Amino acid sequence: MTARPRVWVSRPTFPDIVARLDPHFDVVAEPREVMFSPAELAAKIADCDAVIVGLKERIGAAEVAKAPRLRIVANLGVGYDNLDLAALTAAGVAASNTAGALDESVADFTWAMLLGAARRMGEAERWLRAGEWHGTRFTDWLGMDVRGRTLGILGMGRIGQAVARRAVGFGMQVIYHNRSRLSQALESECRARWVDKGELLRSSDFLVLALPLTPESRHAIGAAELAQMKPTAVLANIARGGIVDDAALADALAKHQLAAAALDVFEGEPVVNPRLLELDNVLLSPHIASASPDARRGMTTMAVDNVLALFGHGPHAGHPPTILNPEVLAAASPTTHP
Numbered sequence: 293m294t295a296r297p298r299v300w301v302s303r304p305t306f307p308d309i310v311a312r313l314d315p316h317f318d319v320v321a322e323p324r325e326v327m328f329s330p331a332e333l334a335a336k337i338a339d340c341d342a343v344i345v346g347l348k349e350r351i352g353a354a355e356v357a358k359a360p361r362l363r364i365v366a367n368l369g370v371g372y373d374n375l376d377l378a379a380l381t382a383a384g385v386a387a388s389n390t391a392g393a394l395d396e397s398v399a400d401f402t403w404a405m406l407l408g409a410a411r412r413m414g415e416a417e418r419w420l421r422a423g424e425w426h427g428t429r430f431t432d433w434l435g436m437d438v439r440g441r442t443l444g445i446l447g448m449g450r451i452g453q454a455v456a457r458r459a460v461g462f463g464m465q466v467i468y469h470n471r472s473r474l475s476q477a478l479e480s481e482c483r484a485r486w487v488d489k490g491e492l493l494r495s496s497d498f499l500v501l502a503l504p505l506t507p508e509s510r511h512a513i514g515a516a517e518l519a520q521m522k523p524t525a526v527l528a529n530i531a532r533g534g535i536v537d538d539a540a541l542a543d544a545l546a547k548h549q550l551a552a553a554a555l556d557v558f559e560g561e562p563v564v565n566p567r568l569l570e571l572d573n574v575l576l577s578p579h580i581a582s583a584s585p586d587a588r589r590g591m592t593t594m595a596v597d598n599v600l601a602l603f604g605h606g607p608h609a610g611h612p613p614t615i616l617n618p619e620v621l622a623a624a625s626p627t628t629h630p
C-alpha cells in the first residue's frame with residue numbers, strides 16, 4: 293500500500309474544514325499557535341507533500357531544499373510576502389493564497405478604522421474608561437466628517453476596490469494610484485479616478501494603503517511622502533507592516549503634520565514601535581482586518597481547496613483556485629505524482 297501524502301497545518305484553524313483533507317491525506321495540524329524558528333519550520337515541512345501555513349511562516353529556498361516531497365504551500369492569507377515565490381517556483385513547488393475570501397471583511401474593517409481614527413474613538417474610549425468623564429463641553433471631542441471629502445487609495449486590487457465601493461455611501465470622491473490603471477468599467481463601478489502618487493498624497497483627506505508588500509513598496513510611505521500629505525489627513529494601513537515607515541509616521545503624528553492614523557499592521561509586528569503606543573492620534577489594532585468568521589472560514593476553505601485540487605480531489609480537482617505560480621502546474625507531468 294502506498295503511503296498517503298502528508299499535510300502539515302501550521303496553526304489551529306477550523307477543524308471541520310481541515311477535516312475535508314482526511315479522506316486523502318495524513319494531516320498533522322498544530323494544536324497551538326507557535327512561532328517556529330527557521331530550523332523548526334524546516335523540520336516540520338521536511339517530510340510533507342503539502343503545507344498550509346500562516347503569514348508568520350517564512351518559506352524560501354532553504355526550507356524547500358530540505359523538503360523533497362513538497363508540492364504545494366497554501367498560504368492562509370492574501371498577502372504572500374512570507375513566501376519566496378521565485379524560490380518555490382524554481383523548486384517546482386506550487387504556492388497559493390486566499391485572494392477573494394476576505395476582501396469584503398477587510399473593506400468593512402478599513403472603514404471601521406478610518407471612521408474610528410477620524411472620530412477619535414480610541415482616544416475617547418481610553419478617556420471614558422479612565423473615569424475622566426464628568427461632563428463634556430459642546431466643543432470637545434470634535435472629529436472629522438468624511439462626507440464630501442476625498443478618499444485616496446494606494447493599491448487598487450480587490451480590497452482597494454471593495455473599500456472604494458463603500459465610499460459612495462459616505463458621499464466621498466475617490467481617487468486611486470496603482471501600477472496599472474483599472475479598466476474603464478471597473479473605474480466607473482468604483483467611481484474612482486486614477487491619479488499619480490504625488491497627487492494622491494496631496495489631495496487625499498483619507499488615504500488607505502491596500503497594496504502588497506514587495507521590495508518596491510517597502511516604505512512607500514516615509515518621511516518624504518508624509519510631508520506631502522494634508523495636515524488634516526487621516527492615513528490607514530490595512531495592508532502590511534513595512535509599507536509605512538513607522539518611525540517616520542510617529543514623527544509626523546507627533547508634530548501634527550498629519551491629523552491621525554489607523555494601523556492594523558506594523559513593521560516587525562507583533563512588536564509595535566513604542567512611540568506609536570504613546571500617541572493619542574493613532575488607532576491601533578493587532579492585524580485583525582480579516583478576523584470575521586466568514587473571512588477566516590473562507591480563507592481556510594480556500595487553502596484546503598488548493599491542496600485538495602493539486603492532488604486531484606475536491607471541487608476544483610486539478611485546478612487549484614488561487615494558484616500564484618501556475619507555471620509550476622504547466623511544467624508538472626500528470627503522472628509524476630500519485
Ligand code: GLV
Pocket residue numbers: 368369370371372394531582
Ligand atoms: C492578511 O494580512 C492577509 O494577507 O490575508
